[in-house]
Structures are given as C-alpha cells and as structure tokens.
Amino acid sequence: MPSPSESSVLDALAARTPVVPVVVVDELDQAVPVARALAAGGVPVVELTLRTPVALDAVRAIAAEVPEVLVGAGTIVTPGQAEQARAAGAQFLVSPGATPALLAAMTDTGLPFLPGTATVSEVLAVLETGHDEMKLFPAEASGGAAFLSSVASPVPAARFCPTGGVTPANAAAYLRLPNVACVGGTWLTPRDVLAAGDWARVTELARAVDDLRA
Numbered sequence: 001m002p003s004p005s006e007s008s009v010l011d012a013l014a015a016r017t018p019v020v021p022v023v024v025v026d027e028l029d030q031a032v033p034v035a036r037a038l039a040a041g042g043v044p045v046v047e048l049t050l051r052t053p054v055a056l057d058a059v060r061a062i063a064a065e066v067p068e069v070l071v072g073a074g075t076i077v078t079p080g081q082a083e084q085a086r087a088a089g090a091q092f093l094v095s096p097g098a099t100p101a102l103l104a105a106m107t108d109t110g111l112p113f114l115p116g117t118a119t120v121s122e123v124l125a126v127l128e129t130g131h132d133e134m135k136l137f138p139a140e141a142s143g144g145a146a147f148l149s150s151v152a153s154p155v156p157a158a159r160f161c162p163t164g165g166v167t168p169a170n171a172a173a174y175l176r177l178p179n180v181a182c183v184g185g186t187w188l189t190p191r192d193v194l195a196a197g198d199w200a201r202v203t204e205l206a207r208a209v210d211d212l213r214a
C-alpha cells in the first residue's frame with residue numbers, strides 16, 4: 001500500500017473510499033474487528049477519534065494487526081496529541097480545528113494531515129501555511145455543500161473532506177463538488193452496533209458506500 005505521505009492524503013483517501021469512517025471506539029477489543037469489518041465491506045480506511053481513553057491503543061492495534069487498512073487519528077485538539085498519534089502508528093491526522101500550534105505540531109510529525117476549517121479566513125490561513133488539503137468542520141452547521149460551492153470560485157486551491165452532519169442523504173451533493181475529494185461520517189460505525197459486536201452490520205454499511213462511488 002503506497003504511503004499517503006508521498007503525495008496527497010485526500011487523494012489517498014479518495015482512492016480507497018468516498019466516505020471516511022469516523023470511528024469512536026469505547027472498548028479496545030472493538031478496534032481490530034471494526035477495522036476488518038470496514039475493509040471487508042470495501043472501505044479500507046479508519047479515522048479513529050481520540051475521544052475515548054482507549055483510542056491511542058486502538059490506533060496501535062489497527063496499525064499492527066490490520067495492515068490493509070489506512071488508519072488515521074481524528075479529534076486532534078491539542079498539539080501533544082499529534083505526536084502521540086504518530087507514535088501509536090497513525091498514518092494521517094485529522095483535527096476539527098487549525099490553530100497555529102496544532103498546525104505546527106501536526107507538521108512536525110511528518111505525517112499528512114487535515115486541519116479543520118469552517119470559514120473563508122480559516123481556509124486562507126491554512127493555505128498561507130502552504131497546506132491546501134483540509135476538513136470542513138462542522139460541515140452542515142457551517143454552511144454545507146452550498147458553502148463549499150461558494151468557496152470553490154474565489155479559493156479553488158483549497159480541497160476538502162467535509163465532516164460533521166454528513167449523511168447518506170447529503171453525501172452525494174458534497175461529492176459532486178470540484179473541491180471535495182471525500183466526506184467523513186460516523187454512520188458506517190454506529191456506537192450501538194460496535195457495542196453489540198455486530199461486525200456483519202458494519203460490513204453491510206460499508207458496502208452501501210458503493211452507491212456513492214464516482
């Protein structure tokens with residue numbers, strides 16, 4: 001599997017899936033099965049959110065045991081988490097925001113990353129750092145596909161993975177935009193489905209992503 005750090009992380013993600021699964025793992029023993037279940041459904045990507053105490057160990061487990069899956073760490077909200085995620089084996093980083101300290105810490109890891117933006121000035125501030133790939137967060141609440149469509153004309157250099165309120169119902173509208181490579185969402189891995197260990201359901205939800213493939 002080519003390393004996403006060699007080129008564009010958005011292209012690396014989009015080559016694998018139109019929908020990046022944003023995964024919250026409450027129990028460490030969910031990590032490897034959920035990654036395998038997504039891969040079995042044709043979605044060999046996990047954005048593991050650093051929202052639970054087991055999250056870094058979950059990244060470590062997936063990186064070690066499910067090499068066919070591209071595993072990233074999401075919810076990077078403090079600079080220190082960037083290096084922790086790299087050390088755990090994350091192959092890309094995602095943040096809901098883009099403060100100067102977060103941008104510096106994510107850059108220092110040497111990993112590809114998607115900083116979060118929600119306004120034109122934030123998009124421009126990220127571009128000023130020489131970085132043209134980002135997340136739009138919270139996508140629906142900050143203007144959704146209409147916002148990104150409006151941004152595409154004056155700021156065509158910025159490319160996005162919109163996340164936050166993206167659903168099977170609105171994903172296609174984002175994916176049609178020239179400045180959207182892929183979208184992110186939690187719907188492939190509902191928390192109750194993971195708690196129940198219903199890995200077949202995760203695979204089924206992942207397979208349904210085929211309807212969104214270009």
Ligand SMILES: O=C(O)C(=O)C[C@H](O)[C@H](O)COP(=O)(O)O
Pocket residue numbers: 022049074075076094095096137163164165166184185186187
């Ligand atoms: O954890 C992060 O890093 C975030 O930025 C938040 C997530 O992207 C959203 O929570 C997505 O959640 P849904 O709206 O359910 O798809």
